[in-house]
Amino acid sequence: MIPFLLRRVVQSIPTLFLASLLIFFVIQLAPGDFLTPAKLNPNISPEQIAALESNFGLDRHPIEQYLLWMKNMIFNLNFGLSFQYQQPVLDVALPRVLNSLWLVLLNLIFFYAIAIPLGVYGAVRQNSLGDKAVNVVLYFLLGFPSFFLALIVIYFILQIRNATGWDIPINGMTSNGFDAMAPLEKVWDVLKHLLIPALVLAISDAAGLTRVIRGLMLEVMRSDYIRTARAKGVSERTAIWKHTFRNAILPIVAGIGGLLPAAISGAGLTEVVFAYPGITPMILDAINTQDLYLIAGFTVLGTILLVIGNALSDILLAVVDPRIKVG
Amino acid sequence: MKKVLTLALALTVGSAAAQTAFVWPAAWTGEQNTANKRGGELRLSAISDFKTFNPFTSAEADSIPDRMESGSGLFTQDPRSDELIPYMAASAPVVSNNNKRFVVKIRQGMKFSDGQAITADDWITTWKIHTDDKVGSNTRDNFFLVGKPITIKKLDNYTLQFDFPQPSSKALVLMSYTPWPDHVFGKAYREGGAEAIKKMWTLATPPSQIVGPGTWVLESYRAGERAVFKKNNNWGDWNKDSRGQELPYLNNMSVRIVADANASLAAFLAGQIDTVPMRNADDLAQTKKAIDAGSLKAFLKANVSPQATSQWITFNWNKASDPAKQKLFRDVRFRRAMSHIANRQAMVQLALGGLGSETYFSTYPIFKQQIDAGLSAGAPTYKYNLAEATKLLGQLGYTKKNAQGFLVDKAGKVLEFNLSTNAGNTVREQLGRIFADEAKKVGVKVNFTPIDFNTLVSQLTSKGENRPFDAILLGLSGGDNIWSFGQNVVPCGTNLHSYNNPTDGKCATSQEQLMTKLYYQGDAELNDAKRRAIGGQLMKVEGELQPVIYLVGGNYHVAYNERLGGEFAANMMDAYYGHRYYQLTFIK
Numbered sequence: 059m060i061p062f063l064l065r066r067v068v069q070s071i072p073t074l075f076l077a078s079l080l081i082f083f084v085i086q087l088a089p090g091d092f093l094t095p096a097k098l099n100p101n102i103s104p105e106q107i108a109a110l111e112s113n114f115g116l117d118r119h120p121i122e123q124y125l126l127w128m129k130n131m132i133f134n135l136n137f138g139l140s141f142q143y144q145q146p147v148l149d150v151a152l153p154r155v156l157n158s159l160w161l162v163l164l165n166l167i168f169f170y171a172i173a174i175p176l177g178v179y180g181a182v183r184q185n186s187l188g189d190k191a192v193n194v195v196l197y198f199l200l201g202f203p204s205f206f207l208a209l210i211v212i213y214f215i216l217q218i219r220n221a222t223g224w225d226i227p228i229n230g231m232t233s234n235g236f237d238a239m240a241p242l243e244k245v246w247d248v249l250k251h252l253l254i255p256a257l258v259l260a261i262s263d264a265a266g267l268t269r270v271i272r273g274l275m276l277e278v279m280r281s282d283y284i285r286t287a288r289a290k291g292v293s294e295r296t297a298i299w300k301h302t303f304r305n306a307i308l309p310i311v312a313g314i315g316g317l318l319p320a321a322i323s324g325a326g327l328t329e330v331v332f333a334y335p336g337i338t339p340m341i342l343d344a345i346n347t348q349d350l351y352l353i354a355g356f357t358v359l360g361t362i363l364l365v366i367g368n369a370l371s372d373i374l375l376a377v378v379d380p381r382i383k384v385g
Numbered sequence: 386m387k388k389v390l391t392l393a394l395a396l397t398v399g400s401a402a403a404q405t406a407f408v409w410p411a412a413w414t415g416e417q418n419t420a421n422k423r424g425g426e427l428r429l430s431a432i433s434d435f436k437t438f439n440p441f442t443s444a445e446a447d448s449i450p451d452r453m454e455s456g457s458g459l460f461t462q463d464p465r466s467d468e469l470i471p472y473m474a475a476s477a478p479v480v481s482n483n484n485k486r487f488v489v490k491i492r493q494g495m496k497f498s499d500g501q502a503i504t505a506d507d508w509i510t511t512w513k514i515h516t517d518d519k520v521g522s523n524t525r526d527n528f529f530l531v532g533k534p535i536t537i538k539k540l541d542n543y544t545l546q547f548d549f550p551q552p553s554s555k556a557l558v559l560m561s562y563t564p565w566p567d568h569v570f571g572k573a574y575r576e577g578g579a580e581a582i583k584k585m586w587t588l589a590t591p592p593s594q595i596v597g598p599g600t601w602v603l604e605s606y607r608a609g610e611r612a613v614f615k616k617n618n619n620w621g622d623w624n625k626d627s628r629g630q631e632l633p634y635l636n637n638m639s640v641r642i643v644a645d646a647n648a649s650l651a652a653f654l655a656g657q658i659d660t661v662p663m664r665n666a667d668d669l670a671q672t673k674k675a676i677d678a679g680s681l682k683a684f685l686k687a688n689v690s691p692q693a694t695s696q697w698i699t700f701n702w703n704k705a706s707d708p709a710k711q712k713l714f715r716d717v718r719f720r721r722a723m724s725h726i727a728n729r730q731a732m733v734q735l736a737l738g739g740l741g742s743e744t745y746f747s748t749y750p751i752f753k754q755q756i757d758a759g760l761s762a763g764a765p766t767y768k769y770n771l772a773e774a775t776k777l778l779g780q781l782g783y784t785k786k787n788a789q790g791f792l793v794d795k796a797g798k799v800l801e802f803n804l805s806t807n808a809g810n811t812v813r814e815q816l817g818r819i820f821a822d823e824a825k826k827v828g829v830k831v832n833f834t835p836i837d838f839n840t841l842v843s844q845l846t847s848k849g850e851n852r853p854f855d856a857i858l859l860g861l862s863g864g865d866n867i868w869s870f871g872q873n874v875v876p877c878g879t880n881l882h883s884y885n886n887p888t889d890g891k892c893a894t895s896q897e898q899l900m901t902k903l904y905y906q907g908d909a910e911l912n913d914a915k916r917r918a919i920g921g922q923l924m925k926v927e928g929e930l931q932p933v934i935y936l937v938g939g940n941y942h943v944a945y946n947e948r949l950g951g952e953f954a955a956n957m958m959d960a961y962y963g964h965r966y967y968q969l970t971f972i973k
Contacts, residue, residue: 094838094842097843097880098861100881101872102523103529106523106525113518231609333648
């Protein structure tokens with residue numbers, strides 16, 4: 059195990075180096091910089107712009123900027139200073155990452171709770187009326203971008219709100235007066251806000267996974283060892299969940315590595331639609347204003363987590379599948 | 386003798402009381418809070434998350450420090466007369482040294498939200514930190530006049546002396562910056578310099594440590610969600626309404642952060658926030674629909690005034706790589722023809738949905754007094770007139786058209802130029818298309834292309850003999866109604882003197898020289914009427930030269946929830962002052 063992890067660490071160095079290089083210089087390729095909009099302000103003089111440029115280090119050569127950034131990252135774990143916030147990147151990003159994490163975790167729970175039973179059901183009752191009905195709905199949802207689904211959901215919630223006067227939250231993460239609430243009330247308040255976006259995300263994403271699980275289950279169910287197991291007289295439940303399901307989900311476990319960066323990269327445009335204070339609105343804002351170090355620092359963080367996540371999924375795979383040996 | 390003593394006593398008490406409180410005139414609201422309604426929360430929205438609590442590093446348009454600055458400043462503008470009246474200052478300043486020295490007595494008895502007295506030291510420290518270029522304050526330029534520093538001296542705890550390098554009509558505005566607490570920032574600055582200031586009051590700072598002089602002070606902040614302000618209890622000590630009651634009436638002001646302007650409109654329509662800017666006819670229609678349907682009880686008024694913005698086309702006079710074009714762009718007849726081509730009426734109708742006004746000058750149409758002064762000085766307007774445009778182009782030698790219907794010169798070269806604007810700004814894209822279509826009618830080929838904003842700005846602000854563009858369609862906003870000409874726009878060699886910006890920054894024409902001279906002359910003129918007359922002269926020269934073709938500007942509309950009271954009388958509302966003072970706002 060330890061040599062395996064060590065090998066992984068060594069392998070990840072060139073990956074991270076190349077990734078950071080790409081991230082930094084792709085951002086540099088875009089015209090203009092953080093201070094460009096200020097140049098159109100009739101009240102800011104060119105001298106002031108020049109002073110700010112040297113303050114932010116924008117007057118230096120990009121290669122020099124990159125080397126300085128790398129040096130700070132490696133030796134001080136300092137991902138740079140966000141121009142907009144005048145704060146270290148990590149301080150800005152971490153609270154947002156945490157917010158996104160809650161949403162993504164709840165979404166994952168819903169996601170698997172919907173996709174696994176539906177997929178298994180579809181395989182076990184292949185071509186039954188229920189299977190077909192589920193298929194139709196899922197195909198329909200597959201074609202829907204999640205933010206669009208979110209917009210439709212918000213429309214209906216607004217209608218319900220207007221009709222009934224129920225206070226169903228449509229955006230944000232907390233209600234007015236959140237700070238004055240008791241701890242349990244706080245938990246409930248956040249949960250209330252999380253529920254709908256998490257469900258919307260899970261439903262629109264579950265379509266794909268359900269299809270995958272259904273296909274994999276069908277394939278495994280037809281294999282010889284399942285027939286053997288059945289012939290030996292194991293119960294239907296054991297045949298499906300222990301023998302078939304466990305073998306069918308291997309490709310999914312292999313993909314779990316991708317979940318770690320996904321968990322911190324937030325829930326995408328759904329966050330924007332629900333005005334959820336997650337990572338996506340922040341990153342979009344940073345890209346809009348060309349907040350160099352915030353974009354770059356956060357992307358590097360994502361890359362590191364991707365590398366760790368992949369290592370984790372290899373380990374998980376070994377746990378689930380005894381045929382795979384790590385090391 | 387006793388009578389005299391009583392009188393003297395009464396006078397001192399009277400003047401002391403007058404010195405401790407600023408009375409907000411009754412005329413500043415259309416509806417008095419006679420029932421003395423108090424408490425409640427004003428609910429607002431912002432479409433971009435807040436970036437910092439720090440007033441010295443803040444660079445956003447709508448920031449937390451900005452909101453805490455409301456209700457501070459040595460002088461404030463009376464919305465009825467535009468006149469600057471003493472506010473944190475106890476009285477009008479004593480002016481000497483040819484209008485360059487201002488001695489200001491500070492009102493006594495004012496306190497920060499933490500209870501510490503506000504004294505001259507706070508102004509001095511704030512000035513020092515703003516002007517330290519290592520801090521990177523966005524308002525640093527406000528403490529300089531044509532590159533020379535304004536100096537501020539403390540005469541005693543309640544007296545300040547401002548020395549300006551030259552007279553300025555904006556002196557009182559420049560002096561009206563917000564004093565931040567010396568006992569918080571001064572201490573840090575003396576110990577750790579600029580670096581210590583930059584580290585202060587970030588979003589991670591507990592709001593309980595935030596101290597302010599203004600009406601509001603931060604109560605809580607949740608990243609990406611909302612900021613809640615509470616009233617500064619000490620502010621009411623020196624701010625009273627016309628009946629002597631403490632202000633503000635409200636307890637809280639919350640700012641919810643929403644995804645975009647559509648989301649804030651939705652929140653307004655759902656009754657979750659109290660007021661929202663109406664951007665266009667679409668917003669107005671939706672709000673009207675909600676009001677008519679009875680799901681929203683709100684006040685709505687369209688076309689209250691023009692917005693304080695401009696949209697224009699500028700031609701590049703520094704095009705050494707193409708002498709023919711440079712000659713063309715520098716010819717006043719060509720630019721007047723271009724102004725005649727601009728169908729401003731169609732632009733208002735098509736691009737602004739009928740809710741806008743035509744513009745002909747760099748002064749925004751909302752600054753009506755200045756516009757009137759310009760018109761009475763004889764400033765010309767080159768209105769939509771294709772026949773006149775054809776005539777002017779004919780004078781330039783463009784009389785023949787080719788097979789495609791475009792004008793050609795003697796050598797057969799088509800009269801054409803590239804026009805760009807920033808992609809994504811749908812209004813500007815429409816303005817550009819309308820202009821290009823009209824130009825085609827008289828035979829001018831306009832290659833209109835929306836491009837990336839940052840590229841556009843770097844083209845516009847580039848300096849040199851050969852700048853990389855033909856013509857640009859863009860807009861500006863910002864500025865005040867005291868001297869409503871841009872300090873970076875009018876004088877030669879400044880950043881946004883967009884049509885002519887050679888390496889040495891010299892004027893190319895005598896009119897530019899005159900405009901530069903009039904700009905500084907007007908800026909230094911303290912008499913309002915005289916200054917406006919100079920502005921009128923400036924507008925006349927500008928109108929004749931047509932260095933920039935001004936197009937149209939949108940209108941300002943007002944919408945707010947009916948639970949709010951204390952707004953301006955309808956005739957006082959405009960894009961410059963808004964529709965109310967939040968200090969005088971109350972919940973019905």
